[in-house]
Every structure is written in structure tokens, then in C-alpha cells.
Amino acid sequence: GQQVMQIPQYQHVQEGEDFTTYCNSSTTLSNIQWYKQRPGGHPVFLIQLVKSGEVKKQKRLTFQFGEAKKNSSLHITATQTTDVGTYFCAGPTSGTYKYIFGTGTRLKFLA
Amino acid sequence: GAGVSQSPSNKVTEKGKDVELRCDPISGHTALYWYRQSLGQGLEFLIYFQGNSAPDKSGLPSDRFSAERTGGSVSTLTIQRTQQEDSAVYLCASSLPELAGGQETQYFGPGTRLLVL
Numbered sequence: 001g002q003q004v005m006q007i008p009q010y011q012h013v014q015e016g017e018d019f020t021t022y023c024n025s026s027t028t029l030s031n032i033q034w035y036k037q038r039p040g041g042h043p044v045f046l047i048q049l050v051k052s053g054e055v056k057k058q059k060r061l062t063f064q065f066g067e068a069k070k071n072s073s074l075h076i077t078a079t080q081t082t083d084v085g086t087y088f089c090a091g092p093t094s095g096t097y098k099y100i101f102g103t104g105t106r107l108k109f110l111a
Numbered sequence: 112g113a114g115v116s117q118s119p120s121n122k123v124t125e126k127g128k129d130v131e132l133r134c135d136p137i138s139g140h141t142a143l144y145w146y147r148q149s150l151g152q153g154l155e156f157l158i159y160f161q162g163n164s165a166p167d168k169s170g171l172p173s174d175r176f177s178a179e180r181t182g183g184s185v186s187t188l189t190i191q192r193t194q195q196e197d198s199a200v201y202l203c204a205s206s207l208p209e210l211a212g213g214q215e216t217q218y219f220g221p222g223t224r225l226l227v228l
Contacts, residue, residue: 033216042202042219043154088153092215098167099144099217101154 002027002093006102012110019076021105023089030092032065032072033099038085046074046087076107083107113137115220117203123226124193132188132223136205143186144204144217145178154202160186161208193227200224 003026013019023032031050035043047056049065049072056063062075072089089102116135124130136143145157156170160180171177175193180186190197204217 031215035217042221043204043217044219045216048216090154090217096159096167098156098159099215100156101146103153 002091002100004089004091004100004102006087006089006105008105009103010106010108012108013079014110015081016078019079019083019107021074021087021089023072023074023091023102025070025091025100027094028069030069030094032069033090034063034072034074035088035090035101036085037088037104041085043088079107079109081109084109115203115205115218117201117220117223119223120221121224121226123228125228126195127192129189129191130193130225132190132201132225134186134188134203134205134220136184136186136203137207137218138184140205140207140218141183142206142208142215143180144206145186145188146202146204147172147199148202148222149199157188157201190225193225195227198225198227 005024007022031048033048034046036046037043047063052069053067054065060077064073086104086106088104090099092099118133143160146154148154158165158178159167162183163180175191178188200222202222203220206215206217208215
């Protein structure tokens with residue numbers, strides 16, 4: 001069945017450093033969504049990408065959708081403590097509204 | 112309501128008991144999803160409703176799990192004869208897939224934390 005993998009599983013950074021998480025699907029996606037889950041919280045929608053090669057920015061966050069629509073990335077520039085949490089990508093199975101979530105990348109800060 | 116609500120927020124039960132988890136989606140949202148999240152893990156899809164029907168039940172782990180949705184609104188996830196491995200956070204989400212522009216944002220509830228002793 002369809003699989004959505006994310007790497008890395010964890011990333012520890014110093015505040016001010018950049019952070020990137022990569023998402024790879026075993027099948028072509030019609031769109032891809034990104035969610036953020038704060039520790040102890042529930043996932044919150046960040047963005048949806050639809051077009052091949054699409055790039056969207058939200059302040060310090062840059063989202064990319066691959067040309068083949070099978071991979072995506074989220075890059076955070078100059079991380080801040082408010083960025084802490086787990087970032088999930090999610091893609092729909094073909095022809096349905098069923099979304100498969102990636103394994104998530106947890107962003108943590110070094111003390 | 113203003114957002115997706117779930118009840119109870121926490122549930123502790125004994126192995127072998129049945130539990131019912133409730134989800135109230137955002138008013139007017141036609142799609143409703145149930146996910147399970149074990150500690151520190153990703154989201155595991157359980158079931159999806161479009162209106163009152165469930166086109167996809169493929170994620171239900173076993174026949175002990177069932178879900179229904181009535182009136183195109185409230186949904187109940189039932190776990191019969193609970194096992195310790197059922198312990199997890201059960202998240203509900205709703206969306207309006209027909210929204211113009213096709214943005215199928217899922218709005219998540221706070222979850223029900225289930226602990227089976």
C-alpha cells in the first residue's frame with residue numbers, strides 16, 4: 001500500500017540554526033499537506049501544495065513540492081523556540097480523501 | 112461549534128471492557144476522520160466518513176473496533192474488549208472537501224487519551 005516516509009525522525013538544533021524535514025511518498029500525490037504538532041497538542045494545518053514544483057513561503061517556513069509530486073520538504077530558517085514540535089506531511093490516496101500521514105520529524109532544541 | 116471537540120479527554124479502563132469515544136466535528140463539515148497516535152509516534156489512519164457513510168474502513172486494527180456517524184455530524188468510535196495495546200491518543204478530524212479551491216484542510220480535535228490497564 002501507499003507509504004509516506006519522513007526523514008530525519010529527530011533533529012536537534014541550536015536556536016537560530018536552520019531545520020529541514022523531507023517527505024517521500026511511494027506513489028504520486030495529487031497534493032501534499034503539512035501539519036505541526038506541539039508537544040502535548042494536536043496536529044495543526046500549516047499548508048497545502050498542489051502543483052508540481054510548487055514553492056510556498058510562510059515567514060521563515062519554505063515548503064516545496066517535487067516535480068514528480070512524490071516528495072516534499074519543509075525548511076525553517078533561523079529556528080526559534082516557538083518552532084518546537086513534530087512536523088508531519090500527509091498525502092491523499094489516489095481518488096479518495098483518505099490521507100496517509102508521514103512518520104513525522106521532531107524538532108528539538110539543544111540546551 | 113468553533114472547533115472539533117472530543118470526549119472524554121481522558122479515559123482509563125480495565126482490559127476487557129468496552130469504551131466509546133465521541134467526536135463532534137465542525138458544523139457543516141462533511142468529512143470526518145479517526146486516527147490513532149501512540150506515544151511519540153505518527154498518526155495511524157483508522158476510518159474516514161463522508162456524510163454518514165464510511166467509504167474506507169481499512170485502517171481499523173481489528174473487528175473489536177467499530178465506528179458510526181449519525182446525522183452527518185457526531186461520530187462514535189467503539190472499542191470492544193479493550194487490550195493494553197489499544198492504549199493511545201485517539202484523534203478525530205473534520206474537513207470540508209468540497210470547499211472551493213479544493214483545500215482539504217483537516218481540523219483536529221484535542222484527542223482522547225485512552226489508557227487500558
